[in-house]
Every structure is written in C-alpha cells, then in structure tokens.
Amino acid sequence: MARKKEVSAEQTLRTIIATAERLFMTHGYRAISTRRIAEECGITQPALYHHFPNKQAIYLEVVRLIMSETEEAMTHVLQDHADSKDRIQRISYFMIMNHQGDMTQMFHDLQFEIAEEHRQTIQDWWMRSYFNPVMQTLTEGIAKGDIKSMSTAPPMELTFFVLEMMKSFLPPSKQEYDARRTFAEKKSKMLVDILFNGIEKK
Incomplete structure (x- = not known):
C-alpha cells in the first residue's frame, strides 16, 4: 500500500x-x-x-527542468559530434523540436515576476544549457579553422547571434511529431547553410 x-x-x-x-x-x-x-x-x-x-516554486521547477533537459541534450551533442556544422545543426534541431517559438513570455516572467534572489541561479542554468554549448562549438570551430574568425563578431557576440537565429526558427506552437520533425530538419539545415555559406554570391 x-x-x-x-x-x-x-x-x-x-x-x-x-x-x-x-x-x-x-x-x-x-x-x-x-x-x-x-x-x-x-x-x-x-x-x-x-x-x-507556492506558485513561484512551481515556476522555478518548470524552468529548472526545461534547462536541465536542454543541458543534458547539449552535453551529448558536444560529446558525440566533433564537426562544428554538425553540432550547430543538431543543437538547432533539438531547440526546434523541444521549444515553442514565442519564448518572450518566459524571459519576461523571469525578469519581472520572479524574485531577484533567484535570478542569478536562473542565469547560471541558462548559461550552462543554452549559451555555453554554442559558445564552445564556435570557439573550437574558430580554433580548428572550420569557422572564420571575425573582428566584428567575437565568439561571445557570435554566440548571441546564433541563439537569436535559432530562436527565430522556432515554430509558434507545438505541432504533430512528424510535421515538427520535418520542419526541424529543414530549418536546422537552413540555419547551418546561412551561417557557414552565407548569402553572398561567390
């Protein structure tokens, strides 16, 4: 019993x-x-x-789990894939498959609705789960020569740019799995193509 x-x-x-x-x-x-x-x-x-x-405790646990699952997935991507393009595509694919497009509400709530004493903890979660994996991929890619080093876009600023691009590709709402998978495959490949090949005619 x-x-x-x-x-x-x-x-x-x-x-x-x-x-x-x-x-x-x-x-x-x-x-x-x-x-x-x-x-x-x-x-x-x-x-x-x-x-x-209380309600805040529930919200913090929701955010913690989202970021913990993301961090675990990113750890596997970094461990299993050495190629910079492959990593970025797989990170983007995961984001599209597991996140909704309008995350503005969540970030607004974290900034204005959650007690200040918790914000640093949340920032640490975000850095480990979202920012650091992309930053590591870009930094290692630059070191290997896979990614062009640009004085106008150092690794930290480039990381924010890539995350914003990923965010722009997120669907506005949950879709059926097969439709979302097709969408994620297409958009993650598009993102990599734009990042690594650009739109300039050679």
Whole structure:
C-alpha cells in the first residue's frame, strides 16, 4: 500500500509540472494561479501545496527542468559530434523540436515576476544549457579553422547571434511529431547553410 502511495505522489508531481509548464508558457506567470493549476490537474490546492509551497516554486521547477533537459541534450551533442556544422545543426534541431517559438513570455516572467534572489541561479542554468554549448562549438570551430574568425563578431557576440537565429526558427506552437520533425530538419539545415555559406554570391 505504501508503494502505491509513493507512485501516486510521483505521478501527481509529474502532472503538476507538465500542466504548469503548459499554462505558464501559454498564458504567462501572472495570469496563472495555483488554483488554476490544481483544477487542471484534477487535484485540490492543498494537494498541490503538499508538493510545492507556492506558485513561484512551481515556476522555478518548470524552468529548472526545461534547462536541465536542454543541458543534458547539449552535453551529448558536444560529446558525440566533433564537426562544428554538425553540432550547430543538431543543437538547432533539438531547440526546434523541444521549444515553442514565442519564448518572450518566459524571459519576461523571469525578469519581472520572479524574485531577484533567484535570478542569478536562473542565469547560471541558462548559461550552462543554452549559451555555453554554442559558445564552445564556435570557439573550437574558430580554433580548428572550420569557422572564420571575425573582428566584428567575437565568439561571445557570435554566440548571441546564433541563439537569436535559432530562436527565430522556432515554430509558434507545438505541432504533430512528424510535421515538427520535418520542419526541424529543414530549418536546422537552413540555419547551418546561412551561417557557414552565407548569402553572398561567390
């Protein structure tokens, strides 16, 4: 019986996080209450508070998991692929497959709705999961001669530029898996082609 309760609690926790992620990313932090999250999970507010003390704690866990999963995926890309083009394409493919296009809401919420004491922690998560893998790929690519070194775009600024390009290719909403995969393959190849071959006629 104890084992059944443990599994049930774990399932409830996963449901809360998945539901909260969908609601927060769709409507924003301020528009969503713990009552709304609990109702959509089919549980009571006291049951929700058994897992999280408040709404901010839920939001932080949603963001932590998104970034943790991204960091794990990026680690595998860096370990398994040495070629700079291959890395950038695979990073872009992962972003398109696993992120929605309008992440502006999330970044707005992190900046204005979350307590300042948590912002440095979130910044560290973002650097490890998003910025550092792209920065490492570009820096190593420049060192190997795969990527042109440009005085007007040092590695740090180039990293921000590449991340913005990836963001611009994200679809506005979740799609069916096969459609999203086709879209991700096309857009990630396009991004690499633009970055490495440019649009100038040779």
